[in-house]
Amino acid sequence: MIDVYSWPTPNGHKVHIMLEECGYKLGRDWIAHPIDIGAGDQFADKFLKISPNNKIPALVDPNGPDGKPISIFESGAILLYLAGKTGKFLPSSTRGKYEVLQWLMFQMGGLGPMLGQNHHFRIYAPEKIDYAVNRYTNEAKRLYGVLDRQLKDNPYIAGKTYSIADMAIYPWTRNWKNQGMDLNDYPYFKKWFEKMSERPEVKRGCEVLTALRKPLHDAKAREQLFGSTQYQKRK
Structure with a gap:
């Protein structure tokens, strides 16, 4: 166990x-x-x-x-x-492995921390600081844009195959409303997000x-x- x-x-x-x-x-x-x-x-x-x-x-x-x-x-x-x-969920080939790992690092070093700060200053900060809200909201929009461009030509974050990169990124984007996002601005990301949301394992x-x-x-x-x-x- x-x-x-x-x-x-x-x-x-x-x-x-x-x-x-x-x-x-x-x-x-x-x-x-x-x-x-x-x-x-x-x-x-x-x-x-x-x-x-x-x-x-x-x-x-x-x-x-x-x-x-x-x-x-x-x-x-x-x-x-x-x-x-x-x-x-991690390719055995060297090329495939690093294609996944770079997106895992993108989530760990960028998407997670920035969306976390966005959420904090928009929802939990004891005082509303416009500079902080605008800074992290704009950075969140930029990061969603990065994902949208990547997903334009790929069904999954790291390419053609579902991987740990998708699992790492999806939970951080579930609160897109609280992050000040509109998924209609990111149509390729939205398609991926909806597909992820329907996976039984993801739901569980x-x-x-x-x-x-x-x-x-x-x-x-x-x-x-x-x-x-x-x-x-x-x-």
């Missing part, structure tokens, strides 16, 4: 989707342990042992590559681990732990996520 320590966020859903796409069934092959980031579960010593950056998700596989348990943090690394373990992956999620209205939850707690020195 693979243990996944997670929460219903874009980074969490990436891994949930990948597990489902690989044929692993929740409750049979893997279990989702909720790490309530609004309650501060990510700062618990037990979790920090497997995720020293105090971020979800993290994975513990009792049957690692050498037959021993292995723990992995960072959602992109987990996707690569599962692709290597199963031989799925995006439902994992969602019943536990709560609106971030209380001060304690906001402090755990955005306040000084996350900057405390830890042993």
Whole structure:
């Protein structure tokens, strides 16, 4: 049984989707342990042992590559681990592999962080800062444009084949309305988005732990996520 320590966020859903796409069934092959980031579960010593950056998700596989348990943090690394373990969703050819990896890095280094900042300043910031909202909204539009151009001539993000790049990017774009986007401005992306939304494995992956999620209205939850707690020195 693979243990996944997670929460219903874009980074969490990436891994949930990948597990489902690989044929692993929740409750049979893997279990989702909720790490309530609004309650501060990510700062618990037990979790920090497997995720020293105090971020979800993290994975513990009792049957690692050498037959021993292995723990992995960072959602992109987990996707690569599962692709290597199963031989799925990452091409075996050198060219194909790097075509996928560049888009995975695009999500990890650009799309995720920028959309995260966009969402923060549009939805959660205690004061409305027009400069920040405009900056990150415009950057989000630029990134959606990059994806739209890529998908003009390709059915999937990295080309002709569905891959971990699609799984990494899709969850971050599910909140396009809150990001100030209009999908009609990105017709090729919209077609891909709708196709992704209909995949049964994607649907199941995006439902994992969602019943536990709560609106971030209380001060304690906001402090755990955005306040000084996350900057405390830890042993």
